[in-house]
Amino acid sequence: MINIRKSRYSILFGFIAYFIFFSFIIRTILFIASAQHTDFSIFEVIKCYLAGLFFDLGTALIITSFYALYLLIIPNRLYQKKWNQGLTIAAFLLFVLITLFSFFAEITFWQEFESRFNFIAVDYLIYTYEVIHNINESYPLPYLISGILLIAFAVTYIFFQLKIFKLNFESETLPKNRLIISCSLIIAAISFSVFIKNSSAENGNNRYANELSKAGIYSFFAAFKNNELNYHEFYKLIDTKKAFAIVRNQLNQKDVTFRNGSTILRDIKGKNSSYRPNVILITVESLSAEFLAHYGNTEQLTPRLDSIANHSIFFSDMYATGTRTVRGMEALSLSIPPTPGSSIVRRTNNENLFTTGHVFKTKGYTNTFFYGGDGYFDNMNHFFGTNGYNIVDRGRKLLNETYSGSRTLITDQQVTFENAWGICDEDIFNVALKDADEKYKQHQLFNDFIMTTSNHRPYTFPANKIKLPSGTRAGAVRYTDYAIGKFVDELKAKPYYANTVVIIVADHCASSAGKNEIDISKYQIPCMILNLRNQPKMNISKMTSQIDMFPTLWSLLGWNYSSEFYGQNVLDDTYKPRVFLGTYQKLAYLKGDSLLLLSPHKKVDTYLYNKTKNEQKPFSLPKRLVDEGIANYQTAFDLFKEGKLRL
Known part of the structure; x- marks a missing residue:
């Protein structure tokens, strides 16, 4: 004993x-x-x-x-x-x-x-x-x-x-x-x-x-x-049936047929076009709208992006849903408002979801996620790998990896510059181009999700590329612009460019992470769609959200598809501009100049927002609009939590 x-x-x-x-x-x-x-x-x-x-x-x-x-x-x-x-x-x-x-x-x-x-x-x-x-x-x-x-x-x-x-x-x-x-x-x-x-x-x-x-x-x-807060315990609620009715009514655009049940699952009828271009989505790290000349910047940090914007479908008043890269990935891949806590990308039980990649897969595309760092960070590899994407990253092999797609590691021979955060933007673009070359040889349509890293601290990049010094935010922005311009130039020389659409959008704004109050000016991002066949350049000046980008693209392509997304075709006559913004705790709903802010303690604050002055003044909003904002966040939480966003 x-x-x-x-x-x-x-x-x-x-x-x-x-x-x-x-x-x-x-x-x-x-x-x-x-x-x-x-x-x-x-x-x-x-x-x-x-x-x-x-x-x-x-x-x-x-x-x-x-x-x-x-x-x-x-x-x-x-x-x-x-x-x-x-x-x-x-x-x-x-x-x-x-x-x-x-x-x-x-x-x-x-x-x-x-x-x-x-x-x-x-x-x-x-x-x-x-x-x-x-x-x-x-x-x-x-x-x-x-x-x-x-x-x-x-x-x-x-x-x-x-x-x-x-x-x-x-x-x-x-x-x-x-x-x-x-x-x-x-x-x-x-x-x-x-x-x-x-x-x-x-x-x-x-x-x-x-x-x-x-x-x-x-x-x-x-x-x-x-990585989540229970919405029902900490935020204002309305009746569940009423909440879904509000959201379904809001999403009920032309040629939309809802299916039965407490979901937002619906069938969207397009022109039934056979147009299926390759799609390359470049998600740019921390690219605030304020860096571009289009938004008044005079430092000439983004000459190539400004030029591309002039010849593209340009969303000039788009807003990110959050302040972290994974929140941007969530918006672009799930087309969903931000829910309390961290992004769904980082949460448990986030496999086999109804993603934008799923829509591409039903059209015969191969989905690939490209990242110049280690995709283990922030659970990115697990999220994309278990939701139908192949993975190409600069990481390490881990035991018991189970992805629905393949994983390829970027080799030392493919890297010319690397810092603690990952390889430079030129290198990740070169990797993506080589992969596209192979897909083209195999007559395979591709949908690529490329995540850049050079515009992230420590802001270092290869020497002798631009005139601004390495190690500064301005230099990193200018280098990212240079790398994107070089990538587009090289892509134009490829035989598959005529059938390839390039999308450039930010994940979130710079210097926005860590801001617990909702500063709307820190959420405005650029977004542009380049090389869409038979589509003249266009400036979409309506207020739009990250989550609207793919639904709008698919409308322009004329596709029929099933949707469980909160994003809308912003070119539809029935579209009423609204955006969703969030931190870890606070959730905002902005419609016109009406701003609703939801916080723990079931707190509801309402304001009028003056964009010119970037001011929020307390103001009593109609109950109808308050219920609309609550309905979107409440149903988004419920659909994910109850597993109704799964395929």
Whole structure:
């Protein structure tokens, strides 16, 4: 029989006991606070504490799992050394401090959101500067830090008084016993993290009881993994049937036939044209509209893009849906408004969705995603690879990769310049051209999604290409423009150019990530469609969204297709200009000069927007328009969450 108190595991189990005890205190504090807002049945009270104990124990096992591994492998002769004793006590104190801080953070987070940690808490990590200043203004930070330190030292002192450290370091636990204990703890921790979902606690109608059943730290990492906020818990709702009726009415353009069911699935009838050009979509990193002369820039940063815009179908008043690359990818591939949390590209259960690539596939196209960096970043490879795209990226092979398409790695021989973010734009365009050459030889139509990287920090690019210096935003914009112009010139010399359409659009604006308030001017992006057969140049000055680009293109091509997209053909006479804008938390709906802003706490703010002055003034909008904005975001969340966007 192993005497845990006199073994090298006494500190580990002591920490677990400390964690469960303080978790119990925090849960009780939150329970008392919640009792002011709701009634708890006896069953719900029991559930809060029993399920809570289960989640607390699982969380404690995960926190201590690496220490359990350390205790397994370090021999007794080293374990009893002074350096190990000092290291262990310091690590113990550090983890007590971290968990105490998380306990305090749980209380403050609950005061504001009446919830365990969710994606809002994850979001706060992005705004560290603002959050620290907010805490400093809301609480006496020196006293708070001093209090946490005092409690941490008190816990450590109690461990000394109980002789837990002394007995621990004097022990000589046998390897056999270490193997049994450590392996049991590690297996339990892994099993908990793999098989126990945070949502398992949400099995009742009392939201407070569900939240109290969870553990704060485990909820935080579950939110980080799932990348979403539950729209129904934190945002204003309307009746579900009414919401879908509003959206379907909004999408009911000419030659549209809706199918039955609570979805937006519909059949769109075009001219039944046989015109099927190759499509190359260049999604340009951080290309704000303000960089182009068309929008008043006088620095001559984008001469080639400005020239292309003059000879293309130019969307001169288009807006991105978000402030991150993956949000732009979501808009262009799923044609959906942004939902709370991170992009669907980064979420779980995002395979086999109804994508724009699916429409191309039904027309006989091969879809390929090109990225000059490692597509493992931001889950890009998984998203595109499990939604019918072949992948070409500058990454590394990973075990257990399962994509519906193929994956090709960009070789060193194909790279002339590379920084930490990826290969230069010229290189990724060269790779795409070679791939197009092969597709043409095989008589294969292709739809390419190319994601550029050169206009991303650190803004470095090959020497002797342009006159502006490397390492600056202006230089990166000018180089990106140069690379796109060179690509178009080379493409024009190809035999398949006559049957190839090029689309150039930004993923989001520059210097926009990290802005939690909706600054509409930071969402305006350029978009242009080049080389569309028998189509004269056109300036589409209507306000449009990223999500409208492909539906408008398919209308110009005259295609019949099925759609589960929120994007519309903006050239249709019935189109009423509106755009969707979002951060991680805030969702905006802009229609004309009417602006609706949705926030957690089910908060709804309405404004009039003056584009010329970039001003938002509070104004009471009609309920009809407020319901319209809510309906789009609510149904978009529901369709994805309920799996109704799957093929």
